[in-house]
Amino acid sequence: MFKLIAAEMIVPNIHLLTLEAPAVAREVKPGQFVILRAEDDGERIPISVADWDKEAGTVTVAVMNVGSTTSRLASLKAGTSIPTVVGPLGNPTEIERFGTILCLGGCYGIGSIFPIARALKEKGNKVITVLEARSSYLFYWDEKLNEVSDKVFYITRDATRGYRGHVNRLGEIIKSLEDPIDRMIINGCTYLLKSGSDASRPLGISTIVSLNPIMIDGTGMCGVCRVTIGSATKFACVHGPDFDGHEVDWDELLQRRKTYMSEEVVPLRTSRCEEHMG
Amino acid sequence: MAEPKKKKKLDLKRREMPKQSPDVRRHNFDEVALGYSAETAVEEATRCLQCPKPKCVENCPVEIDIPGFIKCIAERDFATGVRVLKEKNCLPAMCGRVCPQEEQCEETCVLVKKGGQIAVGRLERFLADWEAEQGELEMPEIAPPTGKKVAVIGGGPAGLTVAGDLIKLGHNVTIFEALHKMGGVLVYGIPEFRLPKVIVQREVEYLRKLGVEIVTDFVVGKTRTVDSLLEEYDVVFIGSGAGLPWFMEIPGENLNGVYSANEYLTRMNLMKGFLFPRFQTPIKRHQRVAVLGGGNVAMDCARTALRLGAESRIIYRRSRQELPARLEEIENAEEEGVIFDFLTLPIRYIGDENGWVKEIECLKMELGEPDASGRRRPIPIEGSETIMPMDAVVCAIGNSPNPLIAATTPGLEVGKKGNIVADEQTGKTSKERVWAGGDVVTGAATVILAMGAGRQAARSMHEYLCSI
Ligand SMILES: Cc1cc2nc3c(=O)[nH]c(=O)nc-3n(C[C@H](O)[C@H](O)[C@H](O)COP(=O)(O)OP(=O)(O)OC[C@H]3O[C@@H](n4cnc5c(N)ncnc54)[C@H](O)[C@@H]3O)c2cc1C
Ligand SMILES: Cc1cc2nc3c(=O)[nH]c(=O)nc-3n(C[C@H](O)[C@H](O)[C@H](O)COP(=O)(O)OP(=O)(O)OC[C@H]3O[C@@H](n4cnc5c(N)ncnc54)[C@H](O)[C@@H]3O)c2cc1C
Ligand code: SF4
Ligand code: SF4
Ligand code: FES
Numbered sequence: 001m002f003k004l005i006a007a008e009m010i011v012p013n014i015h016l017l018t019l020e021a022p023a024v025a026r027e028v029k030p031g032q033f034v035i036l037r038a039e040d041d042g043e044r045i046p047i048s049v050a051d052w053d054k055e056a057g058t059v060t061v062a063v064m065n066v067g068s069t070t071s072r073l074a075s076l077k078a079g080t081s082i083p084t085v086v087g088p089l090g091n092p093t094e095i096e097r098f099g100t101i102l103c104l105g106g107c108y109g110i111g112s113i114f115p116i117a118r119a120l121k122e123k124g125n126k127v128i129t130v131l132e133a134r135s136s137y138l139f140y141w142d143e144k145l146n147e148v149s150d151k152v153f154y155i156t157r158d159a160t161r162g163y164r165g166h167v168n169r170l171g172e173i174i175k176s177l178e179d180p181i182d183r184m185i186i187n188g189c190t191y192l193l194k195s196g197s198d199a200s201r202p203l204g205i206s207t208i209v210s211l212n213p214i215m216i217d218g219t220g221m222c223g224v225c226r227v228t229i230g231s232a233t234k235f236a237c238v239h240g241p242d243f244d245g246h247e248v249d250w251d252e253l254l255q256r257r258k259t260y261m262s263e264e265v266v267p268l269r270t271s272r273c274e275e276h277m278g
Numbered sequence: 279m280a281e282p283k284k285k286k287k288l289d290l291k292r293r294e295m296p297k298q299s300p301d302v303r304r305h306n307f308d309e310v311a312l313g314y315s316a317e318t319a320v321e322e323a324t325r326c327l328q329c330p331k332p333k334c335v336e337n338c339p340v341e342i343d344i345p346g347f348i349k350c351i352a353e354r355d356f357a358t359g360v361r362v363l364k365e366k367n368c369l370p371a372m373c374g375r376v377c378p379q380e381e382q383c384e385e386t387c388v389l390v391k392k393g394g395q396i397a398v399g400r401l402e403r404f405l406a407d408w409e410a411e412q413g414e415l416e417m418p419e420i421a422p423p424t425g426k427k428v429a430v431i432g433g434g435p436a437g438l439t440v441a442g443d444l445i446k447l448g449h450n451v452t453i454f455e456a457l458h459k460m461g462g463v464l465v466y467g468i469p470e471f472r473l474p475k476v477i478v479q480r481e482v483e484y485l486r487k488l489g490v491e492i493v494t495d496f497v498v499g500k501t502r503t504v505d506s507l508l509e510e511y512d513v514v515f516i517g518s519g520a521g522l523p524w525f526m527e528i529p530g531e532n533l534n535g536v537y538s539a540n541e542y543l544t545r546m547n548l549m550k551g552f553l554f555p556r557f558q559t560p561i562k563r564h565q566r567v568a569v570l571g572g573g574n575v576a577m578d579c580a581r582t583a584l585r586l587g588a589e590s591r592i593i594y595r596r597s598r599q600e601l602p603a604r605l606e607e608i609e610n611a612e613e614e615g616v617i618f619d620f621l622t623l624p625i626r627y628i629g630d631e632n633g634w635v636k637e638i639e640c641l642k643m644e645l646g647e648p649d650a651s652g653r654r655r656p657i658p659i660e661g662s663e664t665i666m667p668m669d670a671v672v673c674a675i676g677n678s679p680n681p682l683i684a685a686t687t688p689g690l691e692v693g694k695k696g697n698i699v700a701d702e703q704t705g706k707t708s709k710e711r712v713w714a715g716g717d718v719v720t721g722a723a724t725v726i727l728a729m730g731a732g733r734q735a736a737r738s739m740h741e742y743l744c745s746i
Contacts, residue, residue, distance in 0.1 A: 023496065083458065085495065086495035088501070089497070216541060216544055216545070219497055219680065223525065223538040223541055233527075233532060238682070255533075258633075259535075
C-alpha cells in the first residue's frame with residue numbers, strides 16, 4: 001500500500017497528491033510517469049510525475065478529474081492509502097544543453113512540465129515557459145515555475161491573464177522573443193500537444209510531446225498504448241511517452257483515446273439527477 | 279492343479295470428467311471442467327497397469343512418479359498420493375488443468391495405442407483439489423536459515439517454483455513482480471473458466487506462509503536494475519516470461535477494436551473487465567469478434583468473447599490438424615460454438631468513419647510442403663480475397679520476451695528473439711550470479727516447462743549459495 005501524504009485540490013478539478021513511494025522517488029527523472037490504482041480491483045491509470053523528494057521518499061502528481069479513477073483519486077484524503085504506485089515508467093525527457101527551450105504546459109501538464117523546466121534550467125538552458133488555461137483561476141505552481149524559467153507567458157481563453165486565446169497565440173510569443181527557440185516541449189491534454197505541434201511546424205522548431213494514450217500495464221505487455229510515429233507503430237509506454245510532435249498521427253491517437261468514451265465518460269458527465277429523484 | 283493366474287482384463291475406458299454443459303457454460307465464467315469424484319478417480323487409477331518401466335514418466339518434463347501417485351489413489355491413500363506428486367511438482371492443481379497431456383505423459387502411456395491412455399492430468403488435478411479441500415496445506419520442513427539472499431524476478435510459474443524450492447532450503451527469498459497481482463500468465467492470461475484464480479492465490483499464499491517476501495508493483499529495469507539488486511542479493515533469478523505481444527503488421531492494425539490477446543485477456547482476467555462497471559476496467563461488448571491464431575491463447579480469447587455474448591470465430595492460416603492448442607480446449611471451444619475459419623489469412627482491417635474496425639479482409643490458403651517446424655506451409659490462393667464484417671479482432675499470434683530487463687542489464691547475453699540465453703541444465707546466464715528460466719529463455723512455451731526450468735535453476739543456485 002502507498003500512503004497519501006498530502007492531497008489538495010489546487011485549482012478547480014486539478015488535485016495535487018503527494019504519495020509515499022520511495023522506490024519510485026529514488027529513480028524517477030523528468031518526463032516519466034507512474035501507474036496508479038485508486039482501490040483494489042480498480043483500473044490502472046498512467047499519471048506523470050510532477051515532483052519528488054528522494055530523501056522523504058515521496059512523489060507528487062497533478063491529477064485532473066475526468067473519469068472514474070481520477071474522481072476516486074480526487075476524493076482521497078491525506079493519511080489514506082492506495083494499492084498501486086508503480087514506476088518510474090517510460091523514458092525520461094531528453095535533457096541536454098540545447099540553448100533556448102520553450103516549455104508549453106496546460107492542465108495537468110502545468111505540473112508535469114515543472115521538473116522538465118527545472119532540469120533544463122539546471123543544465124544551463126534558457127527556459128521560456130508558456131502556460132495555457134481557460135481562465136486565470138486554473139493556473140497553479142506559478143512561483144515554482146517562475147523560479148526555474150527565464151520568462152513565463154500566460155494564455156487564457158478569456159484574457160484574464162496574459163494573452164487572449166489559445167495556442168494560436170504561440171507564434172506571436174515566439175516572435176516577441178530575442179532568442180530563436182531551439183526546441184519546444186509540450187505536456188498536457190492531447191489537443192494542446194497537437195495544436196502546439198501544429199503551431200511550431202511552420203516555424204521549423206523541433207517539438208517534443210509527452211503522449212497520453214490509454215495504457216494498462218505501462219511496460220510493453222498489452223500494446224493498447226500503440227501510436228503511429230512517422231510510419232512506424234510504437235508503444236508509448238516503452239518507446240515514449242516523449243515523441244517528435246511533427247511525426248505523430250494525431251487523428252489516430254485522438255480516435256484511440258475515445259475507445260471507451262461511451263462506457264466511461266458519458267455516465268460521469270451526466271448529472272444522474274434522475275437517479276436520485278426517483 | 280491350480281489354474282494359471284488369470285491376467286487382469288484390460289479396462290480401456292477412460293473415465294470422463296464431468297463438465298458444465300456447453301449451453302450453460304457459454305454464459306458464465308465458472309470453471310468448465312468439474313473434476314473427478316473420488317469414486318471415478320479410484321476407478322480411473324485402478325486401470326493403470328503400474329508398468330515397471332513407466333513410459334508415461336519419460337514424457338513428463340518434471341518426471342513425476344506417475345504410477346506412484348496413481349497407486350495411492352487406487353488404494354485411496356490420497357494424502358500419500360499428494361506427497362508423491364509434490365516431490366516433483368509443486369503446482370499440481372495447475373498442471374493437472376493446463377498441461378498439454380496429450381503430447382506429454384498421456385501420449386506415451388502404454389495404453390495409448392489402444393485409445394485407453396490413463397487420464398494422468400485429471401488424476402493429478404483430483405489429488406491437488408482433494409488436498410485443498412482438507413483445509414490447511416501440509417507445511418514442509420524448512421532448513422535452518424543460511425543467511426543467503428535470493429531475488430526472484432517475476433511471479434509466474436518459473437518464479438514461484440524457484441521461490442518455493444529455495445525458501446525450503448533455508449535461503450531468504452524475495453519475489454519482485456511488475457503487476458499488482460502474482461501469478462504471471464496464470465492470472466492475467468489463462469481465464470477463470472479454465473484455471474480459477476483462487477487456485478493461484480492459494481499457491482501464492484502458501485509461499486507467503488513459508489516466508490517468501492512478495493513485492494508487487496515493482497518493475498525490474500525501471501524501479502531498480504538487476505545490477506542494483508545484485509548489490510543487495512547474493513543471486514538473482516529472472517523469470518519474466520514472454521510478455522511482448524506480436525501484431526500482424528497489416529494495414530489498419532491501430533483501428534479501435536483491434537486488441538492484442540494480452541490486452542483483451544488482461545482486461546478480462548487481471549482487471550475483471552467482465553464485471554464492468556462493478557469493477558472499473560472497461561471492456562466492450564462486441565457483436566462479432568475474430569481471434570487470429572490457433573494456440574491456447576487464441577482459444578482462451580475466443581471463448582472469452584463468446585461468454586461476453588459475441589459471435590466468436592477463430593481465424594487460422596493452417597488446418598485443424600495443425601492447431602497448436604491443447605486438444606481438450608479445442609473440443610471445448612467447438613462444443614461451445616466458436617466458429618473456425620481454417621486456411622484463412624487476414625490481410626487488412628477496414629475501419630469505419632470513427633476509426634473503429636468494421637471489416638476484415640482475408641485470403642484463403644492451401645497447404646504446401648512441410649516447413650522448418652514440420653507443419654505444412656500455408657500458401658495463399660490468388661484471387662480468393664473475402665471480406666467479413668467484424669466489430670473486434672484479437673491478435674493471438676504470439677509473444678516474445680519483453681526487452682526491458684535485457685536492455686538494462688549489461689553483460690547478459692540475449693538471443694535473436696530477445697530471449698535470455700541460459701544453460702539448459704542449470705539455467706545459468708552469461709552474467710555472474712544471475713540465472714534465468716521459463717518463457718523468457720524458451721519463448722512462449724508451457725507452464726510445466728517453466729516450472730521445470732525453475733526447479734533446475736533452483737538446484738544450481740542452491741549449489742552456488744552453499745559454495746560461497
Ligand atoms: C503517460 C501519461 C501520462 C499522463 N499524465 C497525467 C497526469 O499527470 N495527470 C492527469 O490528470 N492525467 C494524466 N494522464 C491521463 C490520465 O491517464 C487519464 O486522464 C486517466 O487515465 C483517466 O482515467 P479515469 O478513470 O479517471 O477516466 P476514464 O473514465 O477511464 O476515462 C476518461 C477519458 O480519459 C481517457 N483515458 C481513459 N483511460 C486512460 C488511460 N488509461 N490512459 C490515458 N487516457 C485514458 C479516455 O479518453 C477516456 O475517455 C496521462 C496519461 C498518460 C498516458
Ligand atoms: C492465454 C494463455 C493461455 C495459456 N495456456 C496454457 C496452457 O493451457 N497450458 C500450458 O502449459 N501453458 C499455457 N500457456 C503458457 C504458459 O502460461 C506460460 O508458458 C507460462 O506461464 C510461463 O511461465 P513464466 O513463469 O516463464 O512466465 P509468466 O507466466 O509470463 O510470468 C512472468 C512474470 O514476470 C513478470 N514480469 C515481467 N517483466 C518483469 C519485470 N521487468 N519486473 C518484474 N516482473 C516482471 C510478469 O508480470 C509476469 O507476472 C498459456 C499462455 C497464455 C498467455
Ligand atoms: S506435470 Fe503435466 S506432463 Fe507431468 S504428469 Fe502432470 S500433467 Fe502430465
Ligand atoms: S504408462 Fe500408463 S499404464 Fe503404465 S504406469 Fe504410466 S500411466 Fe500407468
Ligand atoms: S501500456 Fe501496455 S504496452 Fe504500453
